[in-house]
Amino acid sequence: AQRVTQPEKLLSVFKGAPVELKCNYSYSGSPELFWYVQYSRQRLQLLLRHISRESIKGFTADLNKGETSFHLKKPFAQEEDSAMYYCALRGTGGSEKLVFGKGTKLTVNP
Amino acid sequence: DAGVIQSPRHEVTEMGQEVTLRCKPISGHDYLFWYRQTMMRGLELLIYFNNNVPIDDSGMPEDRFSAKMPNASFSTLKIQPSEPRDSAVYFCASSSWTGGYNSPLHFGNGTRLTVT
Numbered sequence: 001a002q003r004v005t006q007p008e009k010l011l012s013v014f015k016g017a018p019v020e021l022k023c024n025y026s027y028s029g030s031p032e033l034f035w036y037v038q039y040s041r042q043r044l045q046l047l048l049r050h051i052s053r054e055s056i057k058g059f060t061a062d063l064n065k066g067e068t069s070f071h072l073k074k075p076f077a078q079e080e081d082s083a084m085y086y087c088a089l090r091g092t093g094g095s096e097k098l099v100f101g102k103g104t105k106l107t108v109n110p
Numbered sequence: 111d112a113g114v115i116q117s118p119r120h121e122v123t124e125m126g127q128e129v130t131l132r133c134k135p136i137s138g139h140d141y142l143f144w145y146r147q148t149m150m151r152g153l154e155l156l157i158y159f160n161n162n163v164p165i166d167d168s169g170m171p172e173d174r175f176s177a178k179m180p181n182a183s184f185s186t187l188k189i190q191p192s193e194p195r196d197s198a199v200y201f202c203a204s205s206s207w208t209g210g211y212n213s214p215l216h217f218g219n220g221t222r223l224t225v226t
Contacts, residue, residue, distance in 0.1 A: 044217040098215055102152035
């Protein structure tokens with residue numbers, strides 16, 4: 001079974017501070033991991049996927065198979081980063097469904 | 111491309127009424143997903159289709175919920191009869207499988223359903 005855990009429902013930091021949103025997963029095969037962001041009352045947008053190994057809006061995430069984690073990091077948070085962040089997993093064994101964590105609401109204070 | 115289009119954006123209805131939510135996926139995408147978002151449960155996958163065929167409907171809460179995809183450019187999610195606990199934001203998403211590569215999901219703006 002696929003499971004994604006985001007242990008923090010809420011995270012608050014000050015502008016310019018580093019931020020890390022945690023994500024742990026459970027999956028018996030080789031997963032594909034994503035981070036989606038949802039700004040206030042907008043659609044979910046893809047932020048990162050692990051196979052791309054890119055940095056978007058200053059965010060990075062590294063897949064750690066040993067720790068089964070895919071934490072999202074940014075060295076210097078900006079106020080416009082305030083949003084809901086969802087970690088998601090898709091199996092690579094033929095199932096195309098994307099399973100989401102419950103999300104972390106990030107607030108960046110001025 | 112206009113992206114995934116959902117209608118209506120907002121729906122307010124009374125308990126017991128039938129509700130129909132609509133979705134137009136991105137042209138060329140062969141997977142379509144319906145998700146429900148609530149504060150308590152986050153994003154839950156209700157059902158998904160591949161080439162208009164339902165593949166996994168294990169997330170559909172109960173028989174009051176049904177989904178159809180009559181063609182590649184249209185899907186509906188119907189709730190009959192609706193109940194207050196169905197109040198949520200319902201998202202539609204689509205993706206494509208091309209040449210062994212599976213694209214990320216692209217989401218619509220969602221339908222905010224309120225059942226009174």
